[in-house]
Amino acid sequence: KQEVTQIPAALSVPEGENLVLNCSFTDSAIYNLQWFRQDPGKGLTSLLLIQSSQREQTSGRLNASLDKSSGRSTLYIAASQPGDSATYLCAVRGGNQFYFGTGTSLTVIP
Amino acid sequence: GAVVSQHPSWVICKSGTSVKIECRSLDFQATTMFWYRQFPKQSLMLMATSNEGSKATYEQGVEKDKFLINHASLTLSTLTVTSAHPEDSSFYICSAPGQGGHEQYFGPGTRLTVT
Numbered sequence: 131k132q133e134v135t136q137i138p139a140a141l142s143v144p145e146g147e148n149l150v151l152n153c154s155f156t157d158s159a160i161y162n163l164q165w166f167r168q169d170p171g172k173g174l175t176s177l178l179l180i181q182s183s184q185r186e187q188t189s190g191r192l193n194a195s196l197d198k199s200s201g202r203s204t205l206y207i208a209a210s211q212p213g214d215s216a217t218y219l220c221a222v223r224g225g226n227q228f229y230f231g232t233g234t235s236l237t238v239i240p
Numbered sequence: 241g242a243v244v245s246q247h248p249s250w251v252i253c254k255s256g257t258s259v260k261i262e263c264r265s266l267d268f269q270a271t272t273m274f275w276y277r278q279f280p281k282q283s284l285m286l287m288a289t290s291n292e293g294s295k296a297t298y299e300q301g302v303e304k305d306k307f308l309i310n311h312a313s314l315t316l317s318t319l320t321v322t323s324a325h326p327e328d329s330s331f332y333i334c335s336a337p338g339q340g341g342h343e344q345y346f347g348p349g350t351r352l353t354v355t
Contacts, residue, residue: 174335174346
């Protein structure tokens with residue numbers, strides 16, 4: 131069964147710093163990988179979707195990479211802002227199922 | 241982009257009662273929808289896959305008689321928590337794949353509190 135792990139579990143940085151969130155998965159036979167943002171008590175907002183044939187995707191200050199062979203993905207956030215504070219979840223799709231990581235809780239300090 | 245809605249956004253019920261949660265795809269059709277449960281400070285756990293016109297597929301450990309799923313149309317799936325207990329209190333989120341099935345669109349979630 132696919133297992134998805136995110137490191138670190140929590141991260142606190144001063145405003146303006148660049149940061150990297152990590153996601154690893156055990157089964158490299160994935161269809162795609164998606165990064166989400168979740169604010170407290172809210173649903174999920176999709177940030178980036180990387181197909182299994184792709185290496186990276188970019189949207190604004192966000193860049194996600196995928197190394198399927200090693201079972202890793204990173205989410206890079208440039209010039210962090212207090213509004214980036216949230217929990218970030220990665221999810222891998224295998225077949226018709228999505229497997230979620232445990233999340234990284236990010237706090238950006240003004 | 242595709243939008244998935246859920247209703248209600250939050251509900252409080254007494255122990256022993258049943259609660260129905262609706263998940264709708266607003267501008268696209270979804271033959272499959274997924275139901276997740278999220279406990280505080282934990283990630284989403286898939287409960288079941290809802291299939292339009294057929295029975296839902298439940299994940300191991302999820303009681304199908306307790307969590308009734310009905311996918312009666314291409315835009316609506318419902319989850320009914322029967323005989324709710326305080327331990328069923330959780331955040332329930334549904335999702336549906338968009339066209340082409342690549343991306344997954346999530347509803348805003350329903351906060352259930354059982355007293």
